[in-house]
Amino acid sequence: MTTREPAKTIGAVRARAVVIGLAMLLAAVDLGLKVWVSGALAGGETIDLGPVQLRLGFNSGVAFGLGADLPAGVVLSVTGLIIVALAVFAWRVTPTATLPARLALAALLAGAGANLVDRTADGMVIDYLRTGWFPTFNMADVFITIGAAALVLVSLGKRQGEDPA
Structure with a gap:
């Protein structure tokens, strides 16, 4: 064992x-x-915040309602497996990852984990951010999107032959 270990x-x-x-x-x-x-x-009210409104909605599927017709257990199981794979990946690459990659992984894990926790209660995710031109979503979805985009950008910015995270 060296002194650096x-x-x-x-x-x-x-x-x-x-x-x-x-x-x-x-x-x-x-x-x-x-x-x-x-x-x-809960009474159907909407709070206008300019480009976005707060409005209560529910999604039994995943992104854009995909899989809404599947049993909740199937959606929970598949989502859980994806999160476990993401967590194992994050655990392995975090020690050598750059700060932007670490932040991206944290955002991805946060969004995925929050939606999974929310879904366990009744098989649905609570959505509350509405633009009028895009499906209603939540902050967990924002974290997932920003984390994934940032991870892709970090990976593209790496020189050939370097670790992607």
């Missing part, structure tokens, strides 16, 4: 702790908003 281990632990902590914080933001919106807009 403990420092690498501590760095890996810190990097993973930051990704997990940020993912939990972002997931809590989305879940908290879902709880608030469920109570505040």
Whole structure:
């Protein structure tokens, strides 16, 4: 064992702790908003925020309602497996990933995890952000989209032969 190995281990632990902590914080933001919106807009009210309105909606499918006709258990199982795969990937690459890649992974895990937690109660996800021209969505969806886009951009920015994360 060299003297550098403990420092690498501590760095890996810190990097993973930051990704997990940020993912939990972002997931809590989305879940908290879902709880608030469920109570505040239960009567069908809409809050106009300019380009976006807060309006309560429910989605039993995944993105754009795909899979809405499938049994909730199937959607939960498949989503859970995807999240486990994402978490294993994040766990493995985080120690050597750049900060932007770590932030992207945290956002992806947060959004996916928050929607999974929300879906476990009744097989549906609470949506609350409406633009009028796009399907209603939630902050978890925003986190997933931004995280995925950022991870793609980070990967494209790497020089050939480098680790993608």
